[in-house]
Every structure is written in C-alpha cells, then in structure tokens.
Amino acid sequence: MTTGPSIVLAGGGTAGHISPLLAIADAIAAARPEAALVAVGTASGMETRLVPAAGLRLETIDRVPLPRRPSLDLLKLPWRFRAAVRQAGDILDREGAGVVVGVGGYVCTPVYLAARRRRIPVVIHEANARAGLANRVGARFAARVATAFPGTGLRGAELVGMPMRRGIAGLDRAAARPQARAALGLDPDLPTLVVTGGSSGAASINRTVRAALPDVAGAGIQLLHITGRGKQLLDGAGALLSSPGYRQVEYVDGMELAYAAADLVVARSGAGTVCELAATGTPAVLVPLPIGNGEQRLNAAGLVEAGGALLVEDAAFTPDWFRSHVLPLLQDPGRLEAMSAAALGQGRRDAAEAMAGIVLDAVRAPGVGS
Incomplete structure (x- = not known):
C-alpha cells in the first residue's frame, strides 16, 4: 500500500506524446518516491512498448479516433466514445486518482472527461506550438495548463518548456x-x-x-x-x-x-x-x-x-x-x-521538474469530490 498521491498520466500514440509523459513521471517519482504512478494509453500506440520499458505501469482503453468523413464508424462514434470514457473512469476509480496529467493524443479526451465527472483535477501539458484537439477540450476545465511553446491559445496556459529525459x-x-x-x-x-x-x-x-x-x-x-x-x-x-x-x-x-x-x-x-x-x-x-x-x-x-x-x-x-x-x-x-x-x-532544461511541481500542487486531497 502506498501512502503517497495517486497520479494517472494519460497520453500516447507517438513518441512526441510519450517522451514528455515519461519525463514528467520520472520527475514526480524523484520528488515524491512514495507516489503511485500509472499511465493510460491505447493498445495500438507506441506506449505499449515505451511505457513498460521505462518501468511505468500501463493501463489501456479503447482508441476512438474521429472519422474524417461520413461512414459507419461515424455513426458508431458516440457509443464507442462513451465506452472509452467508462473505461477511463474505471481506471481512475480503481487507482483512487488524486490528479490526472494529460499530454495529448486520442486517449486523453475520455480520461479528461472521466476525471471531470469525478472532480479530479486535470493538469495538461501541450508539447506543440499548435494545440491538439484533446488538449483544447481539456483546457476548458483543467486546473493547470502548461505549454512547451508560447502562443498555443490555450486558456490560462503557462510556459514551462518541454519535459525531457535527464540525460x-x-x-x-x-x-x-x-x-x-x-x-x-x-x-x-x-x-x-x-x-x-x-x-x-x-x-x-x-x-x-x-x-x-x-x-x-x-x-x-x-x-x-x-x-x-x-x-x-x-x-x-x-x-x-x-x-x-x-x-x-x-x-x-x-x-x-x-x-x-x-x-x-x-x-x-x-x-x-x-x-x-x-x-x-x-x-x-x-x-x-x-x-x-x-x-x-x-x-x-x-x-x-x-x-x-x-x-x-x-x-x-x-x-x-x-x-x-x-x-x-x-x-x-x-x-x-x-x-x-x-x-x-x-532552451529550458528544468521543464520536467516544473511540471512535477505543478502536478503535485494540484493533487486532490483523499475523499474530496468523491
């Protein structure tokens, strides 16, 4: 049993999302070794290889991309999306999450919405100069929003730089x-x-x-x-x-x-x-x-x-x-x-540590909002 905060990190698909996620997780673990950390991704992204290789536990939910043109997949979208939100909520409940950290990718929107329903604070990091859809949605109700570049247009964003490996x-x-x-x-x-x-x-x-x-x-x-x-x-x-x-x-x-x-x-x-x-x-x-x-x-x-x-x-x-x-x-x-x-x-070299501080400041006290 851990006595530290339970922190769920969501993101995946490409190394551009996974690398900052792992850097943030590493900085949190260094600051609070007792913290319980788990990542949430999908079964089709690079996270299935990179996250376990970094020693971080991975849970997965369904990948629900937005179809680009009218199709049967578009008709199925609402049902698939609700299922993904439900899967994300099950993970948050099981982990007793005190904060959700999102870095973007298909997996993030269901996790953000599941966290919002449970009044779990959401902290977002946007890696690109032009914010992705998931982070644009999440930023509307996130407790804190951090960016690697200025001018993303995300509401209330603070510039922290790009979390990266200590090496x-x-x-x-x-x-x-x-x-x-x-x-x-x-x-x-x-x-x-x-x-x-x-x-x-x-x-x-x-x-x-x-x-x-x-x-x-x-x-x-x-x-x-x-x-x-x-x-x-x-x-x-x-x-x-x-x-x-x-x-x-x-x-x-x-x-x-x-x-x-x-x-x-x-x-x-x-x-x-x-x-x-x-x-x-x-x-x-x-x-x-x-x-x-x-x-x-x-x-x-x-x-x-x-x-x-x-x-x-x-x-x-x-x-x-x-x-x-x-x-x-x-x-x-x-x-x-x-x-x-x-x-x-x-350049900025301390972005991972800055993000760890933001995340730990945002952790919901046990029992609050539940």
Missing part, C-alpha cells in the same frame, strides 16, 4: 563529445553532421542524403545518418549503402549521444526535437514535415528567429541546397558556435 536536459555537449563519437563509431576529430528524420525516419530527407554522398566524400567531413527503422539505404546488391565519411544506423538509443557527437544536425521540427536542440545548444537545419496542420513550422519558428537553426521546406531540401548550405555551414566553426549560443538562449 538530454543535463547534457554538456563538449564534455561528452569524445565518448559519444567513440560510441557511435565516428572519427573523434572530423566535422560531424548528424541527419535524422525521427524514430520513423523521413524518406524525402533520406533521398537527398543519398544523392549528396559524393559531395560528402570530398568535403572532409563525416555524416551519421539515422535513417529510421526499416528505411536503410541499400546499394544495387541489397547491401547497406556505403561511402567515404558516411555511416548509417536505423536508430540511436539515446539521442544525447547524437547531439553530443554533432557539430550540426539536420532534422524534422517535431516539438521534442526542437526543444532538445535548444536545451543542448545544438545547431540545426530544420526540415518541417510537409503534411499535417503546419505545426512543425510553428515549432521551429522561435529557434529559427533566434538564430539557432536554419529552416528549409521539405521540397526545397534538395541535393543542390545541401551542397550550397549544409556543407559550408558545417565548415564554419564561428557560425556554428554563434548558433549554439543562440539555441541555448531558447
């Missing part, structure tokens, strides 16, 4: 560089470019890298290409593509290694990536995802305006652009140093 939040890139390059199989002395499309990869970025490899080979640099799972670049014989100065991996377990090894990063501008680049002072070229609601461009705006990153549209990130912009930048240590300082000026 990234506490990273000293210069001190960690020799060990990081050794761990990644890189030359300790060459200017280093890291290209990543995120955990699932980015096919358009990968195509540009493939076409630009002859220029990399003659530029006196090295390129670590994190292709994404299942997106390796292969040669005509089906073997991993190789070229002087080029190394590819599907995935890096611990992006702090990549940030420490890199002189420059090329990446998508997901909210977590942008905030991690700022917190670690890593110069970057950001290539926003060309589909969706434009949130990745908004995520990048502050860092780009401050001078910590360049932004290029996906369609413009061609081999010619790579040759004329990325390679000269990588060979300009003074400009990279200025970009690093500008990025650090935009």
